[in-house]
Amino acid sequence: MTTIDHWINGAPTQGASTRTAPVWNPATGRERARVPLASPADVDAAVAAASTALETWRESSLSQRTRIMFAFRELLVKHEDELAKIVSAEHGKLIDDARGEIVRGREVVEYACGIAEVLKGGHSDQVSRGVDVHTIRQPLGVCAGITPFNFPVMVPLWMHPIAIATGNTFVLKPSERDPSASSLIACLYAEAGLPDGVFNVVHGDKEAVDAVLDHPGIAAVSFVGSTPIARYVHERATAGGKRVQALGGAKNHAVVLPDADLDFVADQLTSAAFGSAGERCMAISVAVAVGDAADALVAVLEQRARAVRVGPGDAPETDMGPLITQAARERIEAAVGKAAAQGATVVVDGRGLKVDGYEEGFFVGPSVLDNVTPAMDAYREELFGPVLAVVRVRTLDEAIELINANPYGNGTAIFTADGGAARRFQRAVNVGMVGVNVPIPVPMSYYSFGGWKDSLIGDSPIHGPEGVRFYTRPKVITSRWPQRHTSASPAAFSFPTAG
Numbered sequence: 001m002t003t004i005d006h007w008i009n010g011a012p013t014q015g016a017s018t019r020t021a022p023v024w025n026p027a028t029g030r031e032r033a034r035v036p037l038a039s040p041a042d043v044d045a046a047v048a049a050a051s052t053a054l055e056t057w058r059e060s061s062l063s064q065r066t067r068i069m070f071a072f073r074e075l076l077v078k079h080e081d082e083l084a085k086i087v088s089a090e091h092g093k094l095i096d097d098a099r100g101e102i103v104r105g106r107e108v109v110e111y112a113c114g115i116a117e118v119l120k121g122g123h124s125d126q127v128s129r130g131v132d133v134h135t136i137r138q139p140l141g142v143c144a145g146i147t148p149f150n151f152p153v154m155v156p157l158w159m160h161p162i163a164i165a166t167g168n169t170f171v172l173k174p175s176e177r178d179p180s181a182s183s184l185i186a187c188l189y190a191e192a193g194l195p196d197g198v199f200n201v202v203h204g205d206k207e208a209v210d211a212v213l214d215h216p217g218i219a220a221v222s223f224v225g226s227t228p229i230a231r232y233v234h235e236r237a238t239a240g241g242k243r244v245q246a247l248g249g250a251k252n253h254a255v256v257l258p259d260a261d262l263d264f265v266a267d268q269l270t271s272a273a274f275g276s277a278g279e280r281c282m283a284i285s286v287a288v289a290v291g292d293a294a295d296a297l298v299a300v301l302e303q304r305a306r307a308v309r310v311g312p313g314d315a316p317e318t319d320m321g322p323l324i325t326q327a328a329r330e331r332i333e334a335a336v337g338k339a340a341a342q343g344a345t346v347v348v349d350g351r352g353l354k355v356d357g358y359e360e361g362f363f364v365g366p367s368v369l370d371n372v373t374p375a376m377d378a379y380r381e382e383l384f385g386p387v388l389a390v391v392r393v394r395t396l397d398e399a400i401e402l403i404n405a406n407p408y409g410n411g412t413a414i415f416t417a418d419g420g421a422a423r424r425f426q427r428a429v430n431v432g433m434v435g436v437n438v439p440i441p442v443p444m445s446y447y448s449f450g451g452w453k454d455s456l457i458g459d460s461p462i463h464g465p466e467g468v469r470f471y472t473r474p475k476v477i478t479s480r481w482p483q484r485h486t487s488a489s490p491a492a493f494s495f496p497t498a499g
Contacts, residue, residue, distance in 0.1 A: 001031070001033065001034055002032070002033040002034070003020070003033065003034050003035070003036070004023065004033050004034070004035045004036075004179050004180050004183055004203065005036070005183065006036060006038065006042060006046070006200075006201055006202050006203055007182075007183060007186035007187075007199075007200060007201040008042075008045050008046045008049050008200050008201075008202070009045075009046075009049035009052075009053075009196050009197045009200065010049075010190055010195075010196025010197060011196075012183070014036055015036050015038055015039070015041075015042035015045070015202070016039055016041040016042055016045075017036055017037055017038055017039035017041070017042055017204075019036070019037040019039075020034040020035060020036050020037060021034070021035050021037055021176050021205065022034060022035075023035050023090055023176075023177065023178065023179065023180070024090075024177075024324075024325065024362075025089055025090070025092075026090075026091065026092035026321070026322040026323060026324055026325070026361060026362045027092055027311075027312035027313060027314075027321065027322050027355075027358050027361045027362075027363075028312075028358060028360060028361055029326070029358075029360030029361050029362060030360070032089065032090070033180070035176050035179045035203045036203055036204075037176065037203065037204045037205050037207065037208065038173075038202040038203060038204035038207070038208040038211070039207065039208075039211075040207070040208075040211040042202050042204070042208070042211075043171070043173075043202055043204075043208055043211035043212055043215060044211070044215070046171045046200040046201075046202045047142055047171060047215050047217040047218060048217070049196070049197035049200055050142040050169035050170065050171055050197055050198070050200055050217075051141075051142055051169070051217055052197055053169050053195055053196065053197030053198045054139075054141060054142060054168070054169045056195065057164075057167060057168075057169055057195060057198050058138075058139050058141075058167040058168070060167070062115065062116040062119065063116075065115060065164070065165050065167070066112075066113055066114075066115060066116060066165070067193070068189075068192050068193050068194050069109055069112045069113045069115070069161060069164075069165055069192075070113050071191075071192035071193060072109060072161075072188060072189060072192040072194070073106060073109045073110060073113060075188040075191055075192055076102065076105075076106045076109065076188065077106070079184065079188060080099060080102050080103075081099075082184070083098070083102050083153055083181055083184060083185075084096075084098035084099045084102060085098075085314070086180045086181050086184065087101070087102075087152055087153060087178065087181055088313035088314050088321070089180075089313075089314070090152070090177070090178035090179075090180055090181075091149065091150070091152060091177075091178045091279075091313075091321075091324060092277065092312075092313050092321040092322040092323065092324060092362070093276045093277070093279075093313050093321050094276075094313045094318060094319075094320075094321055095313055095314055097275060097276055097313070097321075098153070098313070101151050101153055101154035102153050102154070104154050104442065105151075105153050105154035105155075105156070105157030105158065106157065107444060107445040108157050108158050108161050108162065108445040108463050108467075109157060109161045110445065111161075111162070111445040111446055111463070111464070112161040112162055112164075112165035113165075115162075115165040115166060115468075118465070118468050119137055119166065119468070119472070121134055121135040121136045121137065122134065122135045123135075127478075128496075128497075130480050130481070130482065131478060131479070131480045132478075132479055132480075133476065133477065133478050133479075134476075134477050134479075135474055135475065135476050135477070136474070136475050136477070137166070137468070137469075137472035137473065137474055137475070138167070138472060138473060138475055139166050139167035139168040139471065139472060140168055140219040140220050140243065140471060140472065140473060141168060141169075141217075141218075141219035141220075142168065142169050142170075142171065142217055142218050142219055143159075143160075143163045143168045143169070143170050143171075143218070143219060143220040143221070143222070143471060144170070144171045144172070144173065144212045144215075144218050144220070144221045144222070145159040145160060145163075145170065145171075145172045145173065145221075145222045145223075146173045146209055146212060146221065146222070146223045146224075146225070146233065147159070147172065147173070147174050147175060147223075147224055147225075148175055148224050148225045148281075149175035149177040149178050149279075149324055150276065150279045150280060150281070150324075150384075151280075152174060152175060152178045152179075152181040152182065153181050153185070155224050156172055156174060156182060156185065157185075158224075158449065158462050158463040158467070159172075159222045159462065159463075159467075160172060160199060162463060162467040162468060162470075162471055163220075163222075163471045164194070164198060164199060166468060166471045166472050167472075168219075168220075168471055169197065169198045169199070169200075170198065170199050170200065171200045171201075171202060171212065171218070172199070172200065172201045172202070173201075173202055173203070173204060173208055173209060173212055174201065174203065176203055176204060176205055177324055177325070178324075179203045182201045182203075183201060185201075186199060186200075186201050209233075210236070213233060213236045213237045213240065213242075214236070214240060216240070218242060219242060219243065220242055220243040220244070220245075220470065220471065221233065221237045221242050221243075221244050221245070222244075222245040222462065222470075223244070223245060223246045223247065224247045224281070224462070225247075225248070225249075226248060226249045226382070227248030227249040227382075227408075227454045227455070227457070228248075229248075230246040230247060230248035230249075230457045231246070231248070231457050233246050233457075234246040234457040234458050238458075243460070243470065244457075244458055244460065245458070245460040245461070245462055245470055246456070246457040246458055246460075247281075247449075247450060247451070247455065247456055247457075247461075247462060248408075248451075248454055248455050248456065248457055249281065249382040249408060249410075249454065249455060250281050250282065250283075250285075250382060250408050250410030250411065250451065250455050251285055251286060251379075251380075251382055251406055251407075251408040251410075252282060252283060252284050252285055252286070252408075252410055252411045252412055252413075253284070253286040253287075253288050253399075253402070253403050253406070253412045253413075254268075254269055254272070254284045254286070254287050254288065254412070254413040254414070254415065254439055255288045255290060255396070255399045255403075255412070255413070255414045255415065255416075255425065256287060256288065256289050256290060256293050256297055256414075256415045256416075257290050257291075257293060257396065257414070257415065257416040257418065257421060258290060258291050258292045258293045259416055259417045259418055260293065260415040260416050260417065261415075261417070262293070262296055262297055262300050263300060264415075264437075265297065265300075265415045266297070266300035266301055266303070266304045267304065268415070268437075268439045269284055269287055269301065269304075269388065269439060270301070270304040270305060270308065270366075271439070272284035272413075272439035272440050273285065273287075273366070273386065273387075273388040274305070274308055274319070274320050274366045274386045274388070275320070276320075276321075277320055277321055277322065277323050277364075277385060277386050278383070278384065278385045278386040278387065279323065279324060279328075279384055279385065280440070281410060282410065282411045282433075282440045282441075282442055283384075283440070284388070284413065284439050284440070285382070285383060285387065285388065285389060286372075286379065286388075286389050286390075286391055287301070287388060287389070287390045287391070288391050288393055288399045288402060288403070289390055289391070289392050289393070290393055290394070290395065290396055290398075290399055291393075291394055291395065294390070294392045297390070298347060298368070298370050298390055301347070301368050301388065301390070302347050302348055302368055305347075305348040305366040305367075305368050305388070306348055308320050308365070308366050310322075310353060310355060310363055310365050310366075311355050311358070311363075312355070312358055312361070320366065320386065322358075322361045322362040322363045322364075323362045323363070323364060323385060324362065325362060326362050328362065328384070328385065329362045329363070329364050331383075331385070332350075332364050332367075332383060332385035332386070332387060333350075333351045333352075333364060335377065335378060335381070335383050335385070335387060336349065336350065336351055336367050336369070336378075336387060337351070338377055338378070339369050339372065339376060339377070339378035339387075339389075342375075342376045342377065342378070343371070343373070343376070344369040344370065344371055344372045344376060344378060344389070345369065345370040345371045346367065346368075346369060347368040347369065347370050347390075348365075348366060348367055348368040349365075349367055350364045350365030350366050350367040350386060350387075351364065351365075351367070353365040364385065364386065365386070366386045366387075366388070367386065367387045367388070368388050368390065369387065369388070369389045369390065370390045371390070371392065372389040372390060372391050373391070374391070374402065374405070374406075376389075379391065382408070396421055396424070396425065399425075400425060400428050400429055403429050403430070403431065404428075404429065404430045406453075407453055407454045408451070408453060408454050408455050409430055409431045409432055409451045409452030409453035409454070409455050409456075410431065410432060410433065410451035410452075410455035410456075411431065411432070411433040411434070411435065411440065411441055411442075411451065412429055412431040412433075412434055412435070413434070413435035413436070413437075413438060413439045413440075413441060414426070414434075414435070414436055414437075415437055416436075416437070422436045422437075430452055430453065431451065431452055432450050432451035432452045432455065432456065432461075433449070433450075433451065443464070445463055445464060446464055446465075447464045447465075448461040448462065448463060448464035448465060448466035448467060449461055449462045449463055449464070450462060450466070
């Protein structure tokens with residue numbers, strides 16, 4: 001049985017802990033590897049390596065950092081297929097879908113390649129006679145990332161390239177469900193020329209997470225996951241004086257107006273709801289049908305959902321792969337049954353699906369639920385699976401009220417041909433990321449990613465300009481260089497003001 005090692009101080013290691021966990025192939029339902037579960041001693045070893053490396057890395061030139069980022073970017077391109085196959089084997093998503101997340105993560109590396117431009121400070125000349133003021137941004141120190149299973153390449157790449165390019169060192173605690181991609185990323189960093197100890201990987205469960213949150217040598221923690229865990233991470237880490245990014249869960253709505261092209265909408269929503277088996281924080285899980293759009297929308301959604309081909313992620317004919325675990329499959333099937341019991345109409349039922357040749361895999365088919373109300377669990381809970389709930393409202397104003405009343409505020413979309421309606425929607429809706437005829441509005445790397453309300457605990461979005469601000473702190477320097485042999489004014493004991 002293969003063992004997936006930690007990566008500490010530039011080398012793989014099994015660490016001090018003897019605890020391990022299985023890594024499954026979700027398509028076959030079979031164990032494919034074991035992963036060590038780090039102890040506090042293992043986390044401490046990674047932080048010690050990162051702290052030692054920090055002494056020289058924070059003094060490295062911007063040219064050195066950008067050269068390494070350029071080299072790392074090229075290695076991500078070179079190893080894209082290898083990474084995609086690893087992700088598909090451990091997560092279950094399609095290989096093409098895995099390539100997509102690698103590309104979106106690589107965009108942040110490309111942003112980091114231009115870090116010299118982003119880190120430029122400001123300068124004010126002659127703020128007082130002979131006095132100038134300028135600003136610089138300096139690294140925080142050792143930073144850590146705690147990342148989810150659903151994007152084992154992309155989400156970590158939203159964190160560590162920015163942290164490292166701004167002069168910090170990094171300890172990554174990826175999901176123990178699909179850990180192999182992070183090990184390969186560590187090897188690619190080393191091949192790119194990153195010094196030992198700047199990037200470290202420790203695998204593990206809650207014990208490792210708590211060790212990261214409590215470690216006095218870690219200055220900042222970035223987290224993406226469910227809202228309850230995001231609250232826990234934020235509270236525990238900030239209690240120790242750490243800076244925290246904590247991105248939580250979502251219940252993303254797509255509003256469909258009667259003037260929308262329903263065939264286009266159905267294609268977009270089918271992909272957004274069932275792609276990656278719905279295991280995306282930006283997946284559309286609620287379609288809000290406005291007025292006369294409802295019956296026709298449900299009809300085309302039913303047609304598209306029944307046409308989705310479910311199978312292993314490495315099969316070219318597959319549209320949707322399995323869920324990550326057997327427990328996830330059981331949870332989704334129970335949620336569909338509960339929705340029916342609470343009064344929803346099960347238009348398409350994905351329960352009980354068996355894929356020929358993969359009978360032990362963690363498969364469930366797409367489900368479409370109609371006549372869902374905000375009181376139902378299928379609406380209130382983040383299901384994180386291939387379930388699309390249709391909620392019917394009479395007007396756009398009702399749709400906006402529905403979304404604004406929801407505790408989550410990650411992403412939302414509107415489908416319409418009416419520019420005025422779209423503009424009213426995007427201004428009125430209390431959500432961090434909005435798509436107009438775009439179902440999954442994930443911003444490019446030079447913008448920041450983050451929701452509102454329960455989808456972002458605290459106030460720190462991820463990557464882009466906000467990411468740079470998160471991993472650095474500003475310093476303001478006021479300087480005067482008095483000339484010798486001049487009749488300079490004597491020092492004053494009153495509070496200084498601009499003269």
